[in-house]
Structure formats: C-alpha cells, structure tokens
Amino acid sequence: MKIRAKPHFSVSTQTQQKIAFTLLGIASSLVVVPVIVIFAILIQKGWPAINWQFLTTMPRMGMRAGGIFPAIMGTLYLVGGTIVVALPLGVLAAIYLVEYARRNFLTRMIEVAIVNLAGVPSVVYGLFGMGLFVIYLKMGVSIVAGALTLAIMILPVIITSTKEALQSVPRSFREASLALGVSKWQTIRYVVLPNALPGILTGTILGISRAAGETAPILFTVAAFYLPRLPKSIFDQCMALPYHLYVLSTQVPNVKPALQYGTALVLVGMVFLLNLVAILVRSHIRSRKQW
Amino acid sequence: MNKIETKNLSLFYGTFQALIDVNLSVEEKMITALIGPSGCGKSTLLRTLNRMNDLIDGVRITGEVLIDGENIYGKETDLVLLRKKVGMVFQRPNPFPLSIFDNVAYGPRTHGSKNKAELEDIVEKALKHVELWEVLKDKLDHFALNLSLEQQQRLCIARLVAVTPDIVLMDEPCSALDPVATQRIEELMFELKKNYTIVIVTHNMQQAARVSQRTGFMLLGKLVEYGETRQVFTTPREKKTEEYITGRYG
Numbered sequence: 001m002k003i004r005a006k007p008h009f010s011v012s013t014q015t016q017q018k019i020a021f022t023l024l025g026i027a028s029s030l031v032v033v034p035v036i037v038i039f040a041i042l043i044q045k046g047w048p049a050i051n052w053q054f055l056t057t058m059p060r061m062g063m064r065a066g067g068i069f070p071a072i073m074g075t076l077y078l079v080g081g082t083i084v085v086a087l088p089l090g091v092l093a094a095i096y097l098v099e100y101a102r103r104n105f106l107t108r109m110i111e112v113a114i115v116n117l118a119g120v121p122s123v124v125y126g127l128f129g130m131g132l133f134v135i136y137l138k139m140g141v142s143i144v145a146g147a148l149t150l151a152i153m154i155l156p157v158i159i160t161s162t163k164e165a166l167q168s169v170p171r172s173f174r175e176a177s178l179a180l181g182v183s184k185w186q187t188i189r190y191v192v193l194p195n196a197l198p199g200i201l202t203g204t205i206l207g208i209s210r211a212a213g214e215t216a217p218i219l220f221t222v223a224a225f226y227l228p229r230l231p232k233s234i235f236d237q238c239m240a241l242p243y244h245l246y247v248l249s250t251q252v253p254n255v256k257p258a259l260q261y262g263t264a265l266v267l268v269g270m271v272f273l274l275n276l277v278a279i280l281v282r283s284h285i286r287s288r289k290q291w
Numbered sequence: 292m293n294k295i296e297t298k299n300l301s302l303f304y305g306t307f308q309a310l311i312d313v314n315l316s317v318e319e320k321m322i323t324a325l326i327g328p329s330g331c332g333k334s335t336l337l338r339t340l341n342r343m344n345d346l347i348d349g350v351r352i353t354g355e356v357l358i359d360g361e362n363i364y365g366k367e368t369d370l371v372l373l374r375k376k377v378g379m380v381f382q383r384p385n386p387f388p389l390s391i392f393d394n395v396a397y398g399p400r401t402h403g404s405k406n407k408a409e410l411e412d413i414v415e416k417a418l419k420h421v422e423l424w425e426v427l428k429d430k431l432d433h434f435a436l437n438l439s440l441e442q443q444q445r446l447c448i449a450r451l452v453a454v455t456p457d458i459v460l461m462d463e464p465c466s467a468l469d470p471v472a473t474q475r476i477e478e479l480m481f482e483l484k485k486n487y488t489i490v491i492v493t494h495n496m497q498q499a500a501r502v503s504q505r506t507g508f509m510l511l512g513k514l515v516e517y518g519e520t521r522q523v524f525t526t527p528r529e530k531k532t533e534e535y536i537t538g539r540y541g
C-alpha cells in the first residue's frame with residue numbers, strides 16, 4: 001500500500017495547492033465581507049437621514065428630531081485635543097526610547113508597559129480618567145479631561161508605530177549625517193524624522209480613529225447626554241458621536257431608525273475619511289522618497 | 292608633525308579585541324591605504340579616526356589617537372567639530388533621499404549657512420570639485436537616488452567637500468562600482484589629495500598600489516607592516532605581508 005500511495009501523493013501536490021489557495025481566498029474574503037455588509041447596511045438605512053440640516057443643526061425634541069451638529073463638533077474637538085497632547089508626547093517618547101535610551105532594565109520595563117497599555121480595555125481608561133482628571137485634578141467633566149483620557153489611551157499606538165518608523169530609517173543615513181559633523185539631534189531632526197514621517201502618520205491616524213470611535217473613555221470624562229449647543233470652553237462638556245449613537249440606540253425611546261443609522265454613518269464616514277487622508281498623505285510622501 | 296597618529300590603540304567589541312596596539316602615522320596631504328584580509332579590522336581602525344565607533348554599544352577603546360597633535364579621545368573633544376574636520380565616505384554610496392542640491396547643501400545648512408546665494412556657491416564649488424557640475428548643473432533639483440552609483444558616490448564626496456574637512460576617510464569607496472567608474476573615482480582621489488589628507492581602506496591591492504603613497508597591512512587586528520607603498524609592495528619587511536601581497540593569503 002505504501003508504494004502505491006507515493007505516486008498518488010506527488011500527483012496531488014497541484015490539487016493541494018489549489019485547495020490551499022481556495023481556502024486562503026475564502027479566508028480573506030471572509031474578512032472583507034463583514035466590512036462591506038456593515039457599510040452597505042449603514043448606507044442603505046442611514047443615507048436618507050443625511051442632509052445639510054442633519055449635519056449642521058442642533059438636536060430637537062429630546063433628540064428625536066433635528067441634527068447632530070454638536071456631536072460632530074464635539075468629536076472633532078476631542079480628536080483635536082487628543083492629538084495635540086498625544087502626538088508630541090508620543091513622538092518624543094519614541095525618539096527617546098529609540099535614539100537616546102540605553103538598553104537597560106528601566107527601558108525594558110517601559111517597553112513592556114507600553115505593550116501592555118495597548119491591551120488595556122477602554123473602560124479602564126475611562127475610569128482612570130475620571131479618577132485622575134475629573135475628580136483628583138478637579139477638571140470636572142470637560143473636554144480637557146476627555147481629551148487627556150483619550151490621549152493616554154492612544155499613546156501606546158503612537159509610541160509603538162513611531163518607534164518602528166524610526167528604527168526602519170536606514171543606519172547609513174544616520175552615519176552619513178553624523179560623519180558630516182552634524183549633531184545627533186540635528187540628524188534626528190533633519191534626516192531621521194522626515195524619513196520616518198509616513199510611519200508616524202499611520203500610527204497617528206490609527207490612534208485618531210480609535211479616539212474618535214470609542215465610547216467608554218469619554219463616558220465619565222466629557223460626554224454630555226444632551227447638550228444642544230456648542231461647548232463654551234475646553235472646560236465645558238460636549239456631545240460626541242459615539243456616545244450620542246449609544247444614547248439614541250438605547251436610552252431614548254421612539255427614535256426613528258434612520259436617525260440612528262445616519263449618526264452611525266457619519267461616525268464611520270469620519271473615521272474612514274481620516275484613514276483615507278492618512279493613506280493619501282503617506283503614499284504622497286512615499287512617492288517622493290523611494291528607498 | 293604627522294596629521295594622524297595612533298598610539299597603542301586597542302579596541303574591544305565587548306570581549307572581542309578587534310584592534311591590538313596599533314601605532315599608525317598618517318602624513319599630511321597624502322593617500323594612505325589600509326589593506327588586509329576580510330575581518331582584520333581595517334574598517335574598525337578607520338572608524339576610530341572620526342569616532343564613528345562611538346555609535347556601537349559595548350565598544351571600549353584604549354590608547355590615543357592624535358589628530359594635529361590633539362588626542363581625540365580626550366575629555367574635551369567636541370564630536371561635531373571632530374567629524375567636521377574628519378569626514379567619511381562609505382562603502383555603499385549613501386546619498387540622502389533628497390534632491391542633488393539638498394544633498395550637497397545639507398552639511399553647510401545644518402552648520403548654519405542659511406543664505407541662498409552662499410549655498411548655491413558652495414554647491415557649485417563642491418560639485419565642480421568632484422566633476423559633477425557640468426553634467427548635473429541643470430538637474431540640481433533631481434532626486435539624488437536616481438543617479439548612477441558612480442555619480443552617487445561622487446555626490447557623497449561632494450557632500451563631504453562642502454563642509455571643508457581636513458581629512459577624508461574612505462571605506463572601500465569603489466567596491467560597489469564597475470572598473471571604469473572605479474578608475475574615475477581613483478583619478479578624483481588624486482585631485483583631492485592636493486587639498487586633503489586621505490586614508491582609504493581597500494580590498495583591492497592594485498588600487499592600493501595605484502593610488503596611495505603609504506600602505507599599512509593589517510592582520511587579525513594588528514598593523515603588521517607600514518611604510519611607503521612602493522616598498523611595501525616590492526620589498527616587504529614582513530613575511531606575512533609578502534604572502535598576502537603575492538596572493539598566498541585570504
């Protein structure tokens with residue numbers, strides 16, 4: 001039997017390959033299908049709700065009518081605030097870890113901490129933010145508190161991707177610059193950072209998308225249930241799209257589904273747009289710097 | 292006085308000793324070649340001369356390196372000034388992913404020349420020096436990585452010339468180039484010799500014989516023989532040198 005099995009086996013390598021390809025193909029389509037379905041349903045059910053008024057006016061009648069303008073603006077403020085805090089902090093931390101820190105116990109602990117922070121559930125960040133910023137530092141439920149909480153949440157993403165981007169800049173560029181008598185900081189500033197920009201950007205956008213979409217971290221730190229006006233300062237509360245969506249779906253009876261789907265579509269659309277911008281900017285930079 | 296002098300220079304990568312008591316004297320405005328089999332420490336020795344080895348973790352150095360009589364491993368050494376004075380050309384051409392102009396202007400710019408006319412002047416002079424000006428003067432905004440390898444290496448030399456070093460270290464500058472390009476870079480070295488002190492590491496013994504006035508032969512971290520190139524190649528004092536030169540080695 002063994003002797004007969006052998007030729008049979010070698011003949012079937014092609015068949016095996018076909019089966020493997022088919023399986024791989026199915027697996028990758030399975031990944032894409034949910035995304036497409038979600039988009040299709042959102043567009044089908046949410047599109048009718050979307051018009052100029054929906055995007056630019058305040059909610060009315062206990063959110064059962066009117067627009068979602070304050071939630072859109074609130075999310076933009078939060079994302080803006082988050083980036084202002086997290087980007088410089090994250091990039092500087094990554095520069096320190098990659099370019100300056102010696103490999104020792106302390107830096108290894110920091111790196112382990114960063115990896116672990118990335119895996120902490122977002123509600124934990126929310127509670128932490130409430131404890132630290134809202135209560136202990138007396139910022140109250142406010143945009144600063146929310147943005148700081150979101151910033152802490154996305155720091156690991158930004159640090160990790162920036163580190164990878166810095167490490168991927170060829171050593172020969174650094175050597176070339178240092179050998180010209182250019183200082184280490186100038187080398188980082190003029191050679192390393194520009195060439196790491198695409199990677200840093202990717203991380204930043206991933207962070208932004210996460211910050212824009214999360215509900216738990218803003219729940220106790222900034223989000224207002226119903227606030228049909230724009231915030232007056234960064235110490236004010238504001239509405240935000242993910243929380244507004246949650247409220248519309250579970251907390252307010254008799255909301256038209258179109259309103260819910262419309263809100264979801266705007267949120268997903270914003271995140272999608274951010275990602276698209278990142279991809280375009282990155283490929284633009286890449287096309288100029290090929291190495 | 293010698294331009295460069297190393298005194299009992301030893302270098303350790305961790306516990307591995309890559310240089311053993313090297314005493315080398317490099318004379319001004321001459322080309323000094325370092326030859327020897329792969330792994331004998333040529334690049335390591337070259338990189339001690341502008342302290343590029345400082346970038347590697349776990350390197351320990353004993354002994355002295357005097358440049359114009361000053362120990363560059365002394366406490367007061369300013370690495371930036373040292374490397375401005377002692378420039379380096381690498382094995383693989385490594386222009387920045389920038390335009391031709393920005394590559395040459397990079398050094399002067401970071402060292403403080405912001406004036407556009409001044410920079411243009413520096414770039415023109417540097418490119419003329421490496422004989423790229425005629426070919427590239429209308430393409431200064433082109434991407435440097437699209438040049439041929441030889442042009443890239445010339446550009447790297449121009450980039451170095453633009454910061455007006457005193458000494459130029461070259462680590463196998465032709466090993467990525469074809470024979471014609473190699474010959475033309477060698478001609479360029481002769482030109483550069485008028486203004487600079489050059490130390491070149493090469494695998495290619497004919498090249499060492501052609502371009503250099505002094506040659507050092509290294510073996511297993513030691514500088515085995517050092518002297519006038521003609522003497523080293525025709526009447527070597529050491530048996531090991533003779534074996535290497537006649538090709539019975541590595």
Ligand SMILES: Nc1ncnc2c1ncn2[C@@H]1O[C@H](COP(=O)(O)OP(=O)(O)OP(=O)(O)O)[C@@H](O)[C@H]1O
Nearest residue numbers: 304307309328329330331332333334335336347494
């Ligand atoms: N960063 C490093 N860490 C540990 N050992 C190293 C390091 N760099 C070089 N060495 C070792 O030091 C010795 C000398 O290396 P070096 O690169 O100076 O040789 P080389 O003469 O330039 O050789 P080649 O002709 O191959 O370029 C080699 O044995 C090498 O393995």
Ligand SMILES: [Mg+2]
Nearest residue numbers: 333334335462
């Ligand atoms: Mg070498």
